[in-house]
Amino acid sequence: MPELCLTLLCPPAIEEKLFDLLLMLPNTTVFTSTPMAAHGLVAWNLSQAEQVMGRAHATEIKAIFAATDKAALLDAIRQQFAGAGLRYWVTTVIEAGEIA
Numbered sequence: 001m002p003e004l005c006l007t008l009l010c011p012p013a014i015e016e017k018l019f020d021l022l023l024m025l026p027n028t029t030v031f032t033s034t035p036m037a038a039h040g041l042v043a044w045n046l047s048q049a050e051q052v053m054g055r056a057h058a059t060e061i062k063a064i065f066a067a068t069d070k071a072a073l074l075d076a077i078r079q080q081f082a083g084a085g086l087r088y089w090v091t092t093v094i095e096a097g098e099i100a
Contacts, residue, residue, distance in 0.1 A: 001066050003096055006073065008061040009038050009087040015059040021080055027074070033061045038057035038087075064093060 010018055015033065022028050038058040065073055070090065077086070 001068065002069055003064055003093040004067050004070060005091050005093050006061075006063045006065065006070075006090070007089050008063075008077075010059045011085050012057055012059055012086050014081065014086075015061075018055050018061065018081065018086075021076065022063055023064075024071065026074060027065045028063045029065060031061055031063035033059050036060045064096060 012035075019033070036058055038056045045047070055079050063073075074088075077088075
């Protein structure tokens with residue numbers, strides 16, 4: 001079964017709620033998070049300091065899931081986080097596994 005990787009750019013203020021959702025969903029097998037700076041976001045979502053710096057503080061979350069679960073996963077995120085400023089993209093996972 002093919003797997004996909006969902007990458008989310010998340011405002012730090014909602015990251016814990018997003019982590020909780022991903023932990024509760026049976027569709028996500030593994031996810032990671034990293035604090036980062038996001039560039040090119042809409043200026044009205046940025047604080048004055050972020051506008052001056054030209055970047056926003058964000059958390060990047062990457063979740064691996066089965067391709068057949070894409071619609072359900074995105075629907076769950078949309079229902080809980082509509083209007084929260086999340087950005088996302090989905091990529092194909094060519095290979096994944098565990099080095100034992």
